[in-house]
Amino acid sequence: MSERGLDQDGTIAREGALDRVPAAFTSVVDAARTRISKAFDRARLHSAYIYGSIPRGTAAPGVSDLDLQLALHSEPTEADRADAKAIETALDHAFPQIDGVGILLTSTRALLSDLERHDAGFFVACLCTPLLGPDLAERLPRYRPTTLLARETNGDLALALQRWHTRVAEAATDAERQTLSRGVGRRIVRTGFTLIMSRWGGWTSDLNESAELFGCYYPERVEQMRIAATVGRTPSADPAVLSTLIDDLGPWLAAEYTAVHGEKAPRP
Structure with missing residues (x-):
């Protein structure tokens, strides 16, 4: 990565990585991966991502929250939202080093759509770190600060x-x-x-x-x-x-x- 958060070609570099997760949060990330896998089977979940200060390596224990993005094969249902809420609550209660948990639910159709190409698509491709499943960034363009x-x-x-x-x-x-x-x-x-x-x-x-x-x-x-x-x-x-x-x-x-x-x- 070059200066100003860009790759050598001038496109915006992906800002997080699992190997940057601070030691205090590795158990949190592992638990999130496990709970997501149990609540959402492969027929429902395309991929899961973590974003924010934890994968950027700047999280502070007791202060930072856990942010997750789930990409579903179809539009989120009320049952999906209930499952996500249960994961949020369980993780927040189990780990004092995080101050809150947030899970975004979005369909792959929306994330890859032309309308979301420079919004939700950019978010996944540049601001989210893969946690489970195939990476949607491979199907999205490289972005510049335009x-x-x-x-x-x-x-x-x-x-x-x-x-x-x-x-x-x-x-x-x-x-x-x-x-x-x-x-x-x-x-x-x-x-x-x-x-x-x-x-x-x-x-x-x-x-x-x-x-x-x-x-x-x-x-x-x-x-x-x-x-x-x-x-x-x-x-x-x-x-x-x-x-x-x-x-x-x-x-x-x-x-x-x-x-x-x-x-x-x-x-x-």
Whole structure:
């Protein structure tokens, strides 16, 4: 891998690998593989992937969560979601070194579709590490840090803002607000980075680096972006923090993103 998260040909390098998993998390990954194999047989599961800080080798025990993507042979059912939820709960309870588990369920048809080529397809090919089954990345293109990739990965922040406002209004506990703040922080930082990605000419998933790179182009907003990076790692229940991100930084970022890259293709 060359500088700025790129391979020698200038395409975005796959960022994780199983041999980068920190020792404290190897038992977690092994257990995830076992539980997924038991809950989803080969007729149902095409492949499974791990993503986030654990395969990047930057996970911190007691702080980092476990993120998994399952590619199914057909569209996810309610039974599939129930099985995934059971795996999430079991792993979260069994391993104190992880703070939460999230499993995404997607059909191979969707992941390989033209509509998702520069969104979910990019996610699997570059941000996910194979855990079980054949690797869908072999059927996807190599990606470059272009405005097309920026638009299709994060060009729908305005829709996320609408959902976040609803969740803020419905949040009744500090735990609910913390969970929301983590997701909001991460999404805003990633959107801030992909806003400037094509100008910078590279890729990173590191929240701190993303915030600082964003600040090189938008110094007047860097302090807010640093707050987003902080709560993306260490969630906050403070309503003022959520308001800063959802009511101020978020709307500005969505408008700037549309002006620079355009809006993401609508999904059904």
